[in-house]
Amino acid sequence: MEGWHGWDDYAAYYDWENAQTVGRRDLAFWSVFAQGATAGPAGGGGPILELGCGTGRVALPVARAGATVVGIDRSAPMLDRARKRVKRARLQSQVQLVRGDIRYLPFPDKSFPLVMAPYGILQSLLVERDLTKTLAAVSRVLTKKGTFGMELVADLPAWDEYSKRVSMRGKRGPNGKPITLVESVTQDRVRQITRFEQEFIEGRGKSAVRKKFGLAFRTLTVPQMVRRLEKAGLKVSALLGDYQGGVWGLRAEVWIILARRG
Ligand SMILES: C[S@@+](CC[C@H](N)C(=O)[O-])C[C@H]1O[C@@H](n2cnc3c(N)ncnc32)[C@H](O)[C@@H]1O
Numbered sequence: 001m002e003g004w005h006g007w008d009d010y011a012a013y014y015d016w017e018n019a020q021t022v023g024r025r026d027l028a029f030w031s032v033f034a035q036g037a038t039a040g041p042a043g044g045g046g047p048i049l050e051l052g053c054g055t056g057r058v059a060l061p062v063a064r065a066g067a068t069v070v071g072i073d074r075s076a077p078m079l080d081r082a083r084k085r086v087k088r089a090r091l092q093s094q095v096q097l098v099r100g101d102i103r104y105l106p107f108p109d110k111s112f113p114l115v116m117a118p119y120g121i122l123q124s125l126l127v128e129r130d131l132t133k134t135l136a137a138v139s140r141v142l143t144k145k146g147t148f149g150m151e152l153v154a155d156l157p158a159w160d161e162y163s164k165r166v167s168m169r170g171k172r173g174p175n176g177k178p179i180t181l182v183e184s185v186t187q188d189r190v191r192q193i194t195r196f197e198q199e200f201i202e203g204r205g206k207s208a209v210r211k212k213f214g215l216a217f218r219t220l221t222v223p224q225m226v227r228r229l230e231k232a233g234l235k236v237s238a239l240l241g242d243y244q245g246g247v248w249g250l251r252a253e254v255w256i257i258l259a260r261r262g
Pocket residue numbers: 003004007008051052053054055056057058072073074075078100101102103118119120121124125
């Protein structure tokens with residue numbers, strides 16, 4: 001299984017589920033961070049690249065705050081949703097959506113003063129080789145003194161293993177029908193991979209529609225990720241442990257790493 005698998009099927013449920021989990025709690029952070037990093041002499045007001053922009057959950061608020069955002073994602077159904085949102089918000093002049101793989105960024109060298117990787121997108125890279133390729137690509141597309149900001153979803157390795165548990169229920173899912181999420185979780189401690197098998201059931205009885213898919217994430221520790229960033233030529237400038245700029249520590253619930261290109 002590859003880290004980019006599962007997202008096409010997940011797309012229809014992504015915003016519904018995330019409204020109940022991460023919600024909007026990281027959005028102000030990325031909006032303020034984007035404004036800061038693209039202002040000033042190093043930023044020069046240039047465009048921001050968001051890795052794995054998905055349905056535009058982060059790209060839209062960042063654009064609303066005044067930035068120009070290029071979002072890249074491999075999943076066409078996720079991007080379709082983002083495209084509709086951009087159109088509804090009339091942000092077409094500020095948000096450009098590109099279908100592509102973050103391991104092979106299709107952009108010229110030194111084209112972005114800020115690259116951001118919110119909400120665990122780098123955890124979708126399940127093997128070392130893919131992470132190395134992606135960090136090299138990020139370093140290449142950053143301008144001199146450009147900034148890279150990334151978040152790792154911290155709680156994935158601590159997730160209990162379970163099988164076919166009803167982990168979420170709603171009276172009205174994304175299509176207006178009652179919805180149930182039945183989920184299994186397994187942990188591969190050697191490879192540092194957490195695997196989710198999800199089944200969304202919409203409606204009830206015989207007419208219920210079922211959609212099954214899997215998602216997998218590899219979670220490196222913060223020190224492990226710092227070493228990878230430095231190897232890719234990025235100098236770590238801050239480790240944050242919350243969305244208000246608090247310092248990261250071993251017990252932090254939020255893992256944000258900021259780095260600079262030399
Ligand atoms: C956790 S979602 C993040 C979406 C968005 N940034 C957010 O915060 O809501 C991860 C996204 O990364 C995309 N993705 C996973 N692996 C990818 C890859 N190798 N290249 C491009 N996109 C990828 C998926 O399609 C999915 O839309």
